[in-house]
Amino acid sequence: MTELSKPSFSTEIQPADTPGALGQAAELLSQGQLVALPTETVYGLAADARSHEAVSRIFEAKGRPAGNPLIIHVDSVGMARDCVVTWPSAAAQLAKAFWPGPLSLVLPKADLIPDIVTAGGVTVAVRCPVHPVMRGVLAKCSFPLAAPSANRSTCLSPTRAEHVVDQLGGRIPLVLDGGACAVGIESTVLDLTGVTPTLLRPGSISLGQLQAILGAVESARPVTDAGPVKSPGQLARHYSPRAKLELGDVPAAAIGEASEGTHVIAREPAPPAWPSERWHQLPDNPEGFARELYDTMHRCDQHGAEIIRVQPLPDTDEWAALRDRLTRASTGK
Numbered sequence: 001m002t003e004l005s006k007p008s009f010s011t012e013i014q015p016a017d018t019p020g021a022l023g024q025a026a027e028l029l030s031q032g033q034l035v036a037l038p039t040e041t042v043y044g045l046a047a048d049a050r051s052h053e054a055v056s057r058i059f060e061a062k063g064r065p066a067g068n069p070l071i072i073h074v075d076s077v078g079m080a081r082d083c084v085v086t087w088p089s090a091a092a093q094l095a096k097a098f099w100p101g102p103l104s105l106v107l108p109k110a111d112l113i114p115d116i117v118t119a120g121g122v123t124v125a126v127r128c129p130v131h132p133v134m135r136g137v138l139a140k141c142s143f144p145l146a147a148p149s150a151n152r153s154t155c156l157s158p159t160r161a162e163h164v165v166d167q168l169g170g171r172i173p174l175v176l177d178g179g180a181c182a183v184g185i186e187s188t189v190l191d192l193t194g195v196t197p198t199l200l201r202p203g204s205i206s207l208g209q210l211q212a213i214l215g216a217v218e219s220a221r222p223v224t225d226a227g228p229v230k231s232p233g234q235l236a237r238h239y240s241p242r243a244k245l246e247l248g249d250v251p252a253a254a255i256g257e258a259s260e261g262t263h264v265i266a267r268e269p270a271p272p273a274w275p276s277e278r279w280h281q282l283p284d285n286p287e288g289f290a291r292e293l294y295d296t297m298h299r300c301d302q303h304g305a306e307i308i309r310v311q312p313l314p315d316t317d318e319w320a321a322l323r324d325r326l327t328r329a330s331t332g333k
């Protein structure tokens with residue numbers, strides 16, 4: 001684990017629509033500094049992807065293990081192609097269908113990208129985000145940005161600027177505040193370096209949507225913490241709130257004696273006996289549920305929740321990314 005840097009900045013939080021805010025961010029990034037900024041999925045912690053020194057600051061600020069590679073953000077297929085050595089027809093088809101948007105493609109790395117970005121690996125993940133703030137900053141920089149989610153390593157991803165400040169305040173110079181993220185969970189990660197495209201991380205772009213474009217797409221084998229992993233971010237325990245997360249229905253018998261510290265996340269209204277401030281009803285559709293999930297878990301943590309109990313989600317492809325995140329967040333604590 002990279003040691004967490006000591007707080008040494010007074011972190012500025014700048015509304016992204018303040019005149020000059022995007023220019024200020026681009027200036028800092030050009031100087032090799034870090035800036036947290038919104039994307040459509042979650043907030044990212046950006047640095048100049050071409051600079052070993054700038055990218056090393058990301059690992060320090062997050063306390064991220066050096067073995068976990070970063071996603072590179074680009075503003076066009078042209079910029080993506082500068083970061084990789086091949087651009088197979090599958091990449092071209094997917095970029096046409098889903099870019100700009102929440103899809104990261106793993107391809108062989110070009111020399112432009114230093115080894116620290118890919119954790120020494122020969123492949124690199126690239127994605128072209130749709131969020132206007134990220135796009136605006138990329139346009140001003142005109143170089144690719146490495147950006148993991150702007151949280152401390154293994155913690156919950158941020159979907160609002162306040163979540164970033166909670167976790168990284170004092171460790172970075174600037175957060176651009178662009179409000180809440182529209183998608184709310186991290187991008188779909190697809191490996192295009194093997195014989196068959198392989199889904200490494202499910203996201204709002206589903207396996208079915210990828211198969212509709214490419215035909216065969218494999219799902220990465222079930223995650224364990226043992227043995228080599230194809231995508232280190234797939235290590236089981238990840239994306240965790242401070243509270244213990246449990247998956248399962250709330251037994252009717254337990255409702256009357258609900259312990260003080262238990263919060264529930266469900267898709268239906270609270271039963272009459274349950275204290276309403278500890279019952280969080282989220283939309284009964286994957287898009288709406290994803291948009292609100294992390295923010296709700298951050299709020300549970302702020303209320304001092306000891307246990308967050310999440311009612312099971314439907315066993316269908318469109319809910320797969322959410323089941324993945326919740327299963328990981330409930331592992332190992």
Ligand code: TXA
Pocket residue numbers: 039041042043044045068069070071102104106118121123124125147148149150185186187188189200201230231232233234
């Ligand atoms: O939506 C997102 O992807 C957000 C926003 C900020 O763009 N970023 C994000 O980054 O979630 P991060 O670092 O939290 O997650 C990156 C994931 C990890 O699971 C990592 O292991 C995987 O992508 N990854 C990155 N490069 C890879 C590579 N070359 N091969 C396999 N997996 C890779």
Ligand code: MG
Pocket residue numbers: 148149157
């Ligand atoms: Mg992350």
